Amino acid sequence: MVGKTIDQLLVGDTAQFSKTVSETDVYLFAGISGDIYKLWETPKKL
Secondary structure (H helix, E strand, C coil), X not given: CCCCCHHHCCCCCCCCCCCCCCHHHXXXXXXXXXXXXXXXXXXXXX
């Protein structure tokens, strides 16, 4: 999809998006959603 405008999109076109979720993302989401549960913030020891 890189380089296409909205007018150039056709039925059946596909695109991909990927992101690695970081520790910062988890903290930001917890703050925005109000879901402050210590389990989400504590790294699990394997």
